[in-house]
Amino acid sequence: MDRIKQLATRFRNAIESVQRNEERDKVSLLTDFPNGTCGITCCLLGHYLLKEGIKTYYVSGNFHSQSHAWLNTDNGVFIDITADQFKRNKELLNFDIPVYVGYSNDFHDLFKVIDKRESVFLDKLGAINPNLYFNLYNQIEKYL
Numbered sequence: 378m379d380r381i382k383q384l385a386t387r388f389r390n391a392i393e394s395v396q397r398n399e400e401r402d403k404v405s406l407l408t409d410f411p412n413g414t415c416g417i418t419c420c421l422l423g424h425y426l427l428k429e430g431i432k433t434y435y436v437s438g439n440f441h442s443q444s445h446a447w448l449n450t451d452n453g454v455f456i457d458i459t460a461d462q463f464k465r466n467k468e469l470l471n472f473d474i475p476v477y478v479g480y481s482n483d484f485h486d487l488f489k490v491i492d493k494r495e496s497v498f499l500d501k502l503g504a505i506n507p508n509l510y511f512n513l514y515n516q517i518e519k520y521l
Contacts, residue, residue: 378454378478378479380431381426381431381450381454381456381478382476382478384425384426384429384431385422385426385456385458385476385478386476387521388421388422388425388458388517388521389458389475389476390520391517391518391519391520391521392407392410392418392458392517393410394520395407395516395517395519395520396408396410398520407513410459411458411459411460411461411462411475412462413462414459414462415437415445415446415447415457415459415460415462416437416446417510417513418446418458418459419435419446419447419448419496420435420496420499420502420510421499421510421513421514421517422448422456422458423435423448423496423497424496424497424498424499424514425514425517425521426448426456426496427496427497427498428498431450432450432451432495432496433448433449433450433456433495433496434448434449434450434493434494434495434496435448435492435493435494435495435496436448436449436490436492436493437490437491437492437493438485438488438489438490438491438492439488439489439491440468440469440487440488440489441468443463443466443468443469444488445459445460445463445488446459447459447460447477447485448496449493453480453481454478454479454480455477455478455479455480455481455482455485456477456478457474457476457477457478457485458475458476458477460472460474460477460484460485461473461474461475463484469484469487470483470484470487472484499511499514
């Protein structure tokens with residue numbers, strides 16, 4: 378779990394570096410990171426972890442009208458680098474941990490899982506605009 382935490386932290390730090398140092402239009406989907414970016418961030422982080430030999434699953438869920446996504450491993454470890462977007466939301470427990478790597482917790486338990494699928498490399502994602510994902514990943518990769 379320590380290695381996953383280290384890699385997830387490195388990835389989040391790289392996204393934040395892109396925000397500070399790159400042209401905004403190149404990272405338009407991550408401009409307001411971590412707010413509203415959990416889905417795309419999970420796809421990008423899942424790709425990175427696969428490159429590092431770590432298999433994960435993309436998980437998304439709903440709680441009332443709020444949706445959220447994170448990664449899980451086969452042994453039940455949660456990997457979430459965008460949950461702190463809810464730090465000002467009392468209904469979502471003011472969750473304020475920027476890089477959460479651990480087991481089930483009260484915050485993630487709020488969400489009813491609606492989708493769980495194995496994370497894949499970006500070229501297998503089947504995204505509507507795969508170049509967009511690759512461009513974002515390439516920007517992030519400069520800071521890893």
